[in-house]
Amino acid sequence: MHLILLGVSHKTAPVDLRERLDFSSRDLGAAVEVLATRPSTAESVVLSTCNRSEIYVASDDPFRAREDVTAFLSEYHGLELDVFMPHVFAHSDEAAARHLFRVAAGLDSIIVGEPQILGQVKDAFQKASERRCTGPILTKLFHWSFGVGKRVRSETALGEGAVSISFAAVALARKIFGRLDGRRVVVIGAGEISTLTAEHLRAQGVGEILITSRTATSADVLASAVNGRAVWWNEAIAALATADIVVTATGSQRPILTRAQVEAAAGRRRLDPLFLIDLAVPRDVDPTVGDLEQVFLYNIDDLQSIVQENLSRRAAEIQHAEAIVSEELVKFASWQRSRGVVPTVVALRQRFDAIRRGEMKRLDSKLSGLSPEALAKVDEVTRLIVEKLLLDPTEQLKALPDEETQVAYTEAVNRLFRLRANESTSEVPDPSPGIRPADRRRP
Amino acid sequence: MSLIPLILYAAAGVVYAVHFVRRQPGVGRAATTLLLLGALSHTFVIGMQTMEVRHVPIANMSRAVSSFVWMLALSYLYLELTTDERAMGVFILPLLVGLQAIPVLNPGVETKDPLFDSPWFWVHVTSLLFAYASFALAAMLGLTYMLQFKEIKKKQLGYFYTRLPSLHILDAMNSRAVVIGWVFLTIGVVVGVVWASQARALNPGNANLQEMSLNDPKIFIALVSWMVYSFEVFARRTLGWTGRRSAWLSTLGFAIVLLNFLPVNYFVTTSHTFQ
Numbered sequence: 001m002h003l004i005l006l007g008v009s010h011k012t013a014p015v016d017l018r019e020r021l022d023f024s025s026r027d028l029g030a031a032v033e034v035l036a037t038r039p040s041t042a043e044s045v046v047l048s049t050c051n052r053s054e055i056y057v058a059s060d061d062p063f064r065a066r067e068d069v070t071a072f073l074s075e076y077h078g079l080e081l082d083v084f085m086p087h088v089f090a091h092s093d094e095a096a097a098r099h100l101f102r103v104a105a106g107l108d109s110i111i112v113g114e115p116q117i118l119g120q121v122k123d124a125f126q127k128a129s130e131r132r133c134t135g136p137i138l139t140k141l142f143h144w145s146f147g148v149g150k151r152v153r154s155e156t157a158l159g160e161g162a163v164s165i166s167f168a169a170v171a172l173a174r175k176i177f178g179r180l181d182g183r184r185v186v187v188i189g190a191g192e193i194s195t196l197t198a199e200h201l202r203a204q205g206v207g208e209i210l211i212t213s214r215t216a217t218s219a220d221v222l223a224s225a226v227n228g229r230a231v232w233w234n235e236a237i238a239a240l241a242t243a244d245i246v247v248t249a250t251g252s253q254r255p256i257l258t259r260a261q262v263e264a265a266a267g268r269r270r271l272d273p274l275f276l277i278d279l280a281v282p283r284d285v286d287p288t289v290g291d292l293e294q295v296f297l298y299n300i301d302d303l304q305s306i307v308q309e310n311l312s313r314r315a316a317e318i319q320h321a322e323a324i325v326s327e328e329l330v331k332f333a334s335w336q337r338s339r340g341v342v343p344t345v346v347a348l349r350q351r352f353d354a355i356r357r358g359e360m361k362r363l364d365s366k367l368s369g370l371s372p373e374a375l376a377k378v379d380e381v382t383r384l385i386v387e388k389l390l391l392d393p394t395e396q397l398k399a400l401p402d403e404e405t406q407v408a409y410t411e412a413v414n415r416l417f418r419l420r421a422n423e424s425t426s427e428v429p430d431p432s433p434g435i436r437p438a439d440r441r442r443p
Numbered sequence: 444m445s446l447i448p449l450i451l452y453a454a455a456g457v458v459y460a461v462h463f464v465r466r467q468p469g470v471g472r473a474a475t476t477l478l479l480l481g482a483l484s485h486t487f488v489i490g491m492q493t494m495e496v497r498h499v500p501i502a503n504m505s506r507a508v509s510s511f512v513w514m515l516a517l518s519y520l521y522l523e524l525t526t527d528e529r530a531m532g533v534f535i536l537p538l539l540v541g542l543q544a545i546p547v548l549n550p551g552v553e554t555k556d557p558l559f560d561s562p563w564f565w566v567h568v569t570s571l572l573f574a575y576a577s578f579a580l581a582a583m584l585g586l587t588y589m590l591q592f593k594e595i596k597k598k599q600l601g602y603f604y605t606r607l608p609s610l611h612i613l614d615a616m617n618s619r620a621v622v623i624g625w626v627f628l629t630i631g632v633v634v635g636v637v638w639a640s641q642a643r644a645l646n647p648g649n650a651n652l653q654e655m656s657l658n659d660p661k662i663f664i665a666l667v668s669w670m671v672y673s674f675e676v677f678a679r680r681t682l683g684w685t686g687r688r689s690a691w692l693s694t695l696g697f698a699i700v701l702l703n704f705l706p707v708n709y710f711v712t713t714s715h716t717f718q
Contacts (some may be wrong), residue, residue: 154468160605175595178609270683273610294686302598309600 001137001339002062005096006069006088007047007054010110013087021077021084023048029127035072036133040064043135045142047103047124049117051110056100058137062092094333097141101325101332104149106159113158113314113321118149140335148328155324158317161310166197168306169277169298170204173245176275176296180204186236186243187211188257189250190222193279197247202226206245212236214250240265240274247277248284257285259292266292277303337406338398344410345394347419352386445488445509445546451481452516452543456536463533463606471529475520478532481539482516489513501568508704509546510569512539515576522580522616528608534583545705563638570631571665575700577624578672582697584617585690592687614686617693618679625672632669664703671696 008021023031023046032046035055043058055073059065070088074081091099099108104121106113125142128134134142153159162168170180177183183206187198190213198209209228212235213219219230231239240246240262250256257276262285266274271294278285278299290297360367360382367375397413400406413419455477462470489510501507519535522528590603591610607613656662675692678684684692 172595172600174609175591175604176610178611271685271688272683273686296595298598306600 001058001060002065003093003096003137003141004057004059004062004065004069005054005091005099006066006073007052008084008087008089009052009054009108011108012089013084017084017087018051018053020079021053021073022050023053024050028124029131031076032128032133033131034076035069036128036131038068038072041068041072042133043138044069044133045125045128045138047121049120052103052108054099054103056096056138056141058135058141066090093336094329097144097332097336098325098329100141100145101148101328102322104145105152105321105325106149107152107318107321107325111163112318113160115153115159118146118153121149122146137336141332144328144332148325151324151328152321156317156320158314158321161306161313163307163310163314164196165279165300165303165307166193166200168303168310169197169247169279170200172296172298172303172306173201173275174204176273177244180206180245182207183244184239184242185209185228186239186246187222187228188236188246188248188284189213189280190218191249191251191279194247194249195222195225197277197279198222198226198228201245201247202228210236210239210243237261237265243274244272245275245277247279249279250284252280252284253282255284255286257289259286259288262289262292262295266294270294279303334399334401337400337403340403340406341397341400341410344413344419345397348393348413348417349390351417351419352390353383356382356386445485445543445550448481448485448488448512449540449543449547451477451484452512452536452539455481455532456540459529459532459536462529466606474529474532475523478516478520478536482513482520485509485513485516501565501572505546505549507568507572508542511572511575511704512543514573515539515542515579518573518576518580522620526608526612526616528612530607531580531583531587534587535580538579538583561638561642563634563641567631567635567638570627570634574624574627574631575704577620577627578668578693578697578700581617581620581624581693584613584620585693588613588617588690589687589694592690610686614689617690618685621672621675621689621693621696625669625676628669628672632665661703664699668696668699668703671699 008018010018013021028046028048031048032044035041035044035046040059040061041057045056047054047056055069057065057069070081070085073079073084073088077084100121102108104118106115106117109117121142125134125138129139162171173180173183180201181204185198185201185206185208187194187209190211198211202209209223209226210231211219211223211226211228212231212233213222216230222228223230246257248257262274262276274295276285276289276295276297278297281300283299285297285299287297287299289295360379367378370378393413397406397409400409455474458470458474458477462474492506501510515535516539519532519539523532587603587607588610591607591613594600594604595610671692675684675689675696678692679689
């Protein structure tokens, strides 16, 4: 059984082509079902996000499967082969597994370590699994990749630290206030960056968001976007007394929040912390405001340097994460190889058991004098002896380090014990042809 | 016998430190498990001592310290299990280890004074020990608050920023610990005063009881710490002294408590020195 991967990603294809090969906007489950109707791609998973469309297949016939996948891509999206084929990357077996592990770990993302991708991988697998398009190999591969993603997230700092200015501001707010539920926010100036920040704050469940802007219309637009309230300048300044977070991003040439204004408001709010986020250039808030005891003042450069620091910290973690991927890949490959010896192990067990049964049968007349309990005991003991004899050889076979040795050993075992399972070890014969892999899965 | 809890606390302390640096959940769970084992063995030790002298072993100073450590370990475990925050362990454990070393190095002899037969004595001492345990937690929370505050205020987000809970949570936990500690401190002091004046009338020959007054350093310092914590509780409610100021007061208050608990207890003879 072989793993085959074909796909396009932000590294190989321009955005317009990725859009044309996208499955996520349409029904992902339906797509994988269409693909799985072809016999060579019966075991398949389609992973599609805005940065990648990837198809994972487990098949006995890799060449056929590859052709089927390209044909499917072309037919499903109505694209000529020469339009997309130059941008398609293809991996097989270990390389395919490594790719999926790296994707799940967030190592292949545009922003390294971003958290959404693991959920998308899980979703892709689930959609395929629900439609019974997955089998033992892909199930194992994908579950393994979830584990890799989890390990990388818990053992490295790859996904840690905000990597955009607005997220850095929200992360700081959370470090000051804990949960942001019910916190009061004032936004001064309704530009692009304050909109983004307000949206992130809204997503964190803040309470009231008051928005004031030079033009009432832009304040209204932002207010409706983040479920806030557009107010006049005076009301916004008055709200400083009770606000927890203030975002400023106006185009003003001079500071719009002076120390006197904040001090006046601070008198009423006593020592409750006030987080001032000044996203404007030139700055909107008089820098000396930051000297007030309860005020945390961050301007865009401060946030930018946090982002830079986080990015370099993530970059420093890449090696660590890649090491985890490689480590897990070795384990996965050894699992996959151990599947190669399964027919030999099964045949060996059958052979030993047949000998045992034969001997029991031969001794039938001599054993007939025994009580049923004693007979059962004899049966049990002989079975245990066979089990014990086979334990080490089975484990040794499964643990063989590479395919070449594995072929040599299985060949030897086959000959020594006159087994029928003399197929090549890398090609696991399908024990029940005609049944789709999913149906073969153990309950 | 106090050695086993000490070893377990020390081991837990090391693992808490490793957890603080590496932030691996498995290491954190191991730290909690070790601390839990330490607290359990400590419970056993205190149980044995109680059986031995037929009352809770707090009349001898070393044993009182041991009981204090035990209460602090349990209070911290309670805090950790209810908030799921392990970062404070690295600050609390050194205190546990340092204090538990006292009963190990100097086991002392359990004092038997007929005065201690009164139930009021037990209320007095256990309330105060529990109050001190709460203040120890509050002080550590205050200390971490100040570290975190400094990093955010100075915009140098570094080591503690990534490891400590938010300022709000630290402040809220600090406030809770101080209020609980203050209530028990008040109970302990009031019970002590009432009981001492009753006992004085009943035991005119007892020198200790006759000497108990504000001139006694131990009683005086206890009163100073009560005033500091009362001010902290009052200031938070009426003046809005939250955050850094309250964190600072908690640390100051505990420094005074510790002064009373260790040097005064061991090196100054007071009316609380029973033979």
